[in-house]
Amino acid sequence: ENIFEENERIATEVRKILKEKNILSFNIMGSPGSGKTEFIEKTLSLLNNEIRFGIVEGDIEGKIDAERIEKYNVPIIQINTGGSCHLDANMLKRAILNLPLDEIDIIFVENVGNLVCPAEFEIGTEKNIIIYSITEGDDKVIKYPLIFRVSQICILNKIDLLQYVEFNMEKFENNLKNISPSTFLIKLSAKSGENFQIWIDYLKKLKREKN
Amino acid sequence: ENIFEENERIATEVRKILKEKNILSFNIMGSPGSGKTEFIEKTLSLLNNEIRFGIVEGDIEGKIDAERIEKYNVPIIQINTGGSCHLDANMLKRAILNLPLDEIDIIFVENVGNLVCPAEFEIGTEKNIIIYSITEGDDKVIKYPLIFRVSQICILNKIDLLQYVEFNMEKFENNLKNISPSTFLIKLSAKSGENFQIWIDYLKKLKREKN
Ligand SMILES: Nc1nc2c(ncn2[C@@H]2O[C@H](COP(=O)(O)OP(=O)(O)OP(=O)(O)O)[C@@H](O)[C@H]2O)c(=O)[nH]1
Numbered sequence: 001e002n003i004f005e006e007n008e009r010i011a012t013e014v015r016k017i018l019k020e021k022n023i024l025s026f027n028i029m030g031s032p033g034s035g036k037t038e039f040i041e042k043t044l045s046l047l048n049n050e051i052r053f054g055i056v057e058g059d060i061e062g063k064i065d066a067e068r069i070e071k072y073n074v075p076i077i078q079i080n081t082g083g084s085c086h087l088d089a090n091m092l093k094r095a096i097l098n099l100p101l102d103e104i105d106i107i108f109v110e111n112v113g114n115l116v117c118p119a120e121f122e123i124g125t126e127k128n129i130i131i132y133s134i135t136e137g138d139d140k141v142i143k144y145p146l147i148f149r150v151s152q153i154c155i156l157n158k159i160d161l162l163q164y165v166e167f168n169m170e171k172f173e174n175n176l177k178n179i180s181p182s183t184f185l186i187k188l189s190a191k192s193g194e195n196f197q198i199w200i201d202y203l204k205k206l207k208r209e210k211n
Numbered sequence: 212e213n214i215f216e217e218n219e220r221i222a223t224e225v226r227k228i229l230k231e232k233n234i235l236s237f238n239i240m241g242s243p244g245s246g247k248t249e250f251i252e253k254t255l256s257l258l259n260n261e262i263r264f265g266i267v268e269g270d271i272e273g274k275i276d277a278e279r280i281e282k283y284n285v286p287i288i289q290i291n292t293g294g295s296c297h298l299d300a301n302m303l304k305r306a307i308l309n310l311p312l313d314e315i316d317i318i319f320v321e322n323v324g325n326l327v328c329p330a331e332f333e334i335g336t337e338k339n340i341i342i343y344s345i346t347e348g349d350d351k352v353i354k355y356p357l358i359f360r361v362s363q364i365c366i367l368n369k370i371d372l373l374q375y376v377e378f379n380m381e382k383f384e385n386n387l388k389n390i391s392p393s394t395f396l397i398k399l400s401a402k403s404g405e406n407f408q409i410w411i412d413y414l415k416k417l418k419r420e421k422n
Pocket residue numbers: 030031032033034035036037038039065112113114157158159160161188189190191192346347348349351354375376377
């Protein structure tokens with residue numbers, strides 16, 4: 001059994017645990033600073049009194065992101081990878097066994113900031129989200145295709161900055177369509193809240209379908 | 212011999228080749244979209260008629276960045292890592308053996324966009340540069356410390372956007388001082404050219420010291 005086979009086996013175990021508890025789970029990936037934590041914070045601030053969340057924060061070291069989430073009083077686990085540039089299924093399995101799974105409807109797992117390796121390691125969540133910020137440029141779908149292909153949802157974040165940067169939206173959307181036609185694109189700003197309701201409505205729809 | 216020992220052995224060979232040719236070499240690292248290529252382009256546009264450059268472009272696939280550099284008519288090699296999230300010394304050794312080393316004063320090696328793994332693999336260049344953009348946030352030095360520690364130079368890029376984003380410059384500079392006191396910080400914009408002369412003067416100084 002090589003490292004990928006072992007990881008896949010454990011990811012299947014994680015999937016089974018979350019399915020038994022009827023939990024909707026997301027693996028949130030993206031470059032360093034793309035806005036993964038900001039996105040989670042905004043979602044919690046809008047839905048925390050109607051949906052029960054659980055958060056798993058994945059970072060190389062420290063607990064800066066977990067501390068940002070603490071103010072929302074949701075169950076949260078911080079994973080430190082000790083240098084590894086991505087989360088794997090084993091890390092997630094250990095984390096979720098420390099969450100009150102019977103009191104959670106939706107789990108967000110924030111992966112390590114990296115546009116490459118996290119795409120190669122299934123961790124057992126139901127959906128993958130790629131948070132991509134316009135400030136990274138409009139050509140990265142072609143340069144880093146795998147993470148877009150494995151994501152069911154692509155959040156194009158920081159659209160509040162569109163007027164200040166050169167970003168060819170048509171080029172980006174065409175590239176995404178070519179590289180991963182089934183990925184659902186939502187353009188928003190996690191900071192200003194612009195278009196954020198599109199994501200909130202979509203999340204609620206996914207949750208209804210689950211129940 | 213494990214993978215790091217083998218890599219270190221080959222990095223030493225690369226260092227020896229570049230030293231014999233009296234070439235000043237830089238490993239340019241940073242997140243996807245931090246502005247590594249923009250930085251190289253700006254430097255070439257200002258110095259290409261007085262310094263002889265050679266460029267090695269490292270990407271997972273494709274040759275988008277190499278094509279941006281072609282207009283400067285400098286010797287350039289594109290490395291495709293085939294999925295690996297970082298360059299290693301062996302890849303660079305093969306690339307430089309295809310460059311006209313007798314006609315080059317300075318080599319820029321652009322690494323794969325990643326704030327984690329490139330920091331762990333010496334490739335044999337003389338200096339490491341981390342290109343960090345303000346749009347990534349002011350807390351990433353603490354979250355991704357290794358790449359800052361291994362870099363002699365930190366370019367804080369995209370300062371033309373400072374008025375549009377929340378970026379605590381004092382916090383960033385203090386973090387950098389704490390994590391890596393010897394790293395030389397230059398704040399500039401590769402796009403607008405603001406403060407770019409500080410880097411140009413520094414590069415010329417490094418070249419003079421080499422000769
Ligand atoms: N203008 C703007 N800034 C944003 C937006 N979303 C996030 N930011 C800023 O981008 C920077 C990084 O945001 P984070 O939430 O820390 O990003 P992250 O992806 O969680 O970063 P890591 O987990 O460290 O990889 C911070 O300065 C945020 O304030 C947005 O929609 N618009």
